[in-house]
Amino acid sequence: MISNTTIPRMKHLFSFLFILFAFSLSAQDVNLDEGKALFRNNCASCHNKSMKDDMTGPALGGVEERWESQELLYAWIRNSQAVIATGDPYAVGLYNEWNKSVMTAFPNLTDGEIASVLGYIDGVYKGTYGGAVAGAAGGAAMDDADDSKESGLSTPFFIVLFLILGILAVALARIISNLNRMAQIKEGATPSQVATIKDILTSKGVIGFVVFVAVIIGGFATVNNAISLGRQQGYAPDQPIKFSHALHAGQQQINCQYCHDGARRSKHSVIPATNTCMNCHKAIKKGSEHGTAELSKIYASIGYDPTTDKYIEDYDEMSNEEIKPIFVKYAKETFLKDKASEPRYANSESKLERDASKEAEEQWENIEKSLMNPSKESVSGAIEWVRIHNLPDHVYFNHAQHVTVGKLACQTCHGPVEKMEVVQQYAPLSMGWCINCHRQTEVQFASNEYYDQYETYHKELKAGKRENVTVEDIGGLECQKCHY
Secondary structure, three states, X not given: OOOOOHHHHHHXXXXXXXXXXXXXXXXXXXXXXXXXXXXXXXXXOOOOOOOOOOOOOOXXXXXXXXXXXXXXXXXXHHOHHHHHHOOOHHXXXXXXXXXXXXXXXXXXXXXXXXXXXXXXXHHHHHOOHHHOOOOOHHHHHHHOOOOOOOOOOXXXXXXXXXXXXXXXXXXXXXXXXXXXXXXXXXOXXXXXXXXXXXXXXXXXXXXXXXXXXXXXXXXXXXXXHHHHOOOOOOOOOOOOOOOOHHHHHHHOOOOHHHHXXXXXOOOOOOOOOHHHHHHHHOOOOOEOOOEOOOHXXXXXXXXXXXXXXXXXXXXXXXXXXXXXXXXXXXHHHHHHXXXXXOHHHOOOHHHHHHHHHHHHHHHHHHHHHHHOEOOEOOOOOOXXXXXOOOOOOOOOOOHHHHXXXXXXXXXXXXXXXXXXXXXOOOOOOOHHHHHHHHHHOEOOOOOOHHHOOOHHHHHHHHHOOOOOOEOHHHOOOOHHHHOO
């Protein structure tokens, strides 16, 4: 016997299952792969991926244990300056310990996303993420672990759950249809035809729901991909010359602005002219790692004969066939001089000669490969470096404004270049990233004539009415500052 309340109850159960399914998709457990992606896109620019070593920011391993509560840690991640403003002792101490470096705010991260990032950090730190062995050098093994492995619930789980709920929904729809038919028979009405699976799947309700889900998923994918369009954080292309910033800016401590001298006086930081390289490499003719192979490319591009220590006259009018003997001779003579005393050549001058000739030819081939392209048929001429950082055409950015006026260190945007063997794009360079920086970065008013016109702010600072002035306060969020 079917009561009048049976059918409504079944409908409520049916609705509850769909709600349960939707909730299961939104209330996922910690997703370590998602945490890894979020860490790389947001945290890796300042924090070491080993989780054990300091970088621009402190090592993150064990970070959850260092905070008084999860709520406070989550608040710090979303807006560190707001937590510091509350006077929390640990937050203030951390801020001062790291020379008052302002941490980028991430106000849009959900609790689930933060939990995923922290779970990934903990997994790498303890060596459990992806089955990596704890104590792997520099965290490399953990970083290269199989991306498909994670703890907790995974994507396949939700696919299976979706299929189970889908089958259950169809079964319940059949039951409801049969119950409705039985109720109609009981009441003496003409029973409706039993709905088949095809009828259920092609009903307006199911089609409408499928279209709704498709629109939501399609919209999310479109927006998500549009946000990522043109971004190339981590981009590290091969350059025509294997130039090591770790050697020049790190070991040799050459100031960034010695080579990129435009950063202090113009919109562009400028690509160093070959003449800048020659300031040092007229004297330093052998590299510590590549010998003459890479430096010969500089000489070949500018027309400098390292054998005679003179610039070659009318070099730009010479063909590659005329240029080749100069650098083949230099490479061969250098090889003979450096290798003649090695034991393997002690009783074999012919082998030394063959190897020297082979090395010289290989170096020349590499020079042609690096300095020539379909639009450049000669090795002479400017070195065509591959551009790494490239903002959209509708964005205005001025290096001098940030370097000279704002007194920002190059590493603020470009990361620890002095540690990079191959330079990569360190920051996302997105609009949100720039805006967050403008909101948080304090303007250096002291002894800076550029800001003398802001009399009100100077008076408020002296009177103690204002603790600081940020870029936002002086118009750093006005649209026309970057888009005009």
